[in-house]
Amino acid sequence: MNDLNSIQGKSALILGGSRGIGAAIARRLAAGGANVVLTYVNGAAAAEAVVAEIAAKGGRAIAFQADSASDTAIEAAVAKTKEAFGGLDILVNNAGIAKFSPIEDYPIEDLDSTLAINVRAAVVASKFGARAMNNGGRIIHIGSTNAERMPGQGGAVYAMSKSALQGLTKGLARDLGPRGITVNNVQPGPVDTDMNPKDGPFAEQLMPLLAVGRYGHADEVASFVAYLAGPEAGNITGANLLIDGGFAA
Structure with missing residues (x-):
């Protein structure tokens, strides 16, 4: 990696960083x-496995248990990042849930939990993150192409929650721009993970909608995020950026 792309020595907090x-x-x-703090709710073993993999390659990472539905847990994760690595430069709001059901039957408790994790947590993390963040920092939300296109039934609430990140991104870009902090929203399409594998139950429906004819890879999304976190992306802010294989084309 050359110096233009380097995030050497930066401190990063990834909410929801144990899998996928x-x-x-x-x-x-x-x-x-970058020095990384990644949070998890359950599955400490998976989180520690990521930390061990990073350490084996000479990197520095810490796993920290934090429920993104909890304001105090998010604040503690920000504080842990500052304590461990001396500051906060990169915040990635990746925690999210997807609960699908026809609106006539949609459980109100699922509405509440979807908004709590997919929307409220991003606002709370951005608040505490911005307070702690060094000037010139980066806030990156992980949204969804479903904010642009919802081709099937049952996804109205999920699509709404991811659409909310679009407006949040634009508003935060204005709030934090004077400090040189950029705010962007990465919107993946179907990605081959354990939650939505390329040979899973939704693949038959989704595959024909992909212009490139395949699911994305998690490493492709990660590479895009790394670019936005680096110095070459300093003039990109307030953007909702698709990485969806043409799903919304």
């Missing part, structure tokens, strides 16, 4: 020289 896209982002930022 979040784990790929943790590994990619660490490979670029």
Whole structure:
């Protein structure tokens, strides 16, 4: 990695970093020289496995248990990052849930939990993160192409939650721009993870909608995030950026 792309010595907090896209982002930022704190709710073993993998390659990472539905847990994760690595330069809001159901039957408790994790947590993390963040920092939300296109039934609430990140991104870009902090929203399409594998139950429906004819890879999303976290992306802010194989084309 050349100096133009380097995030060497930067401190990164990834909310929801123990598996899938979040784990790929943790590994990619660490490979670029960042010191990483990744949070998890359950599955400590998976989180520690990511930390061990990063350490084996010479990187520095810490796993920290924090429920993104809890304001105090998010604040503690920010504080842990500052304590461990001396500051905060990169915040990645990756924690998210997806609960699908026709609106006539949609459980109100699922609405509340979806908004708590997919929307409220991003606001709370951005608040505490911005307070702690060094000037010139980066806030990156992980949204979804479903904010642009919802091709099937049952996804209205999920799509709404990811659409909320689009407006949040634009507003935060204005709030934090004077400090040189950029705010962007990465919107993946179908990605081959344990939550939505390329040979899983949704693949038959989703595959024909992909212009490139395949699911994305978590490492591709992580590479995009790493670019946005680096100095070459300093003039990109307030952007909702698709990485979806043409799903929304």
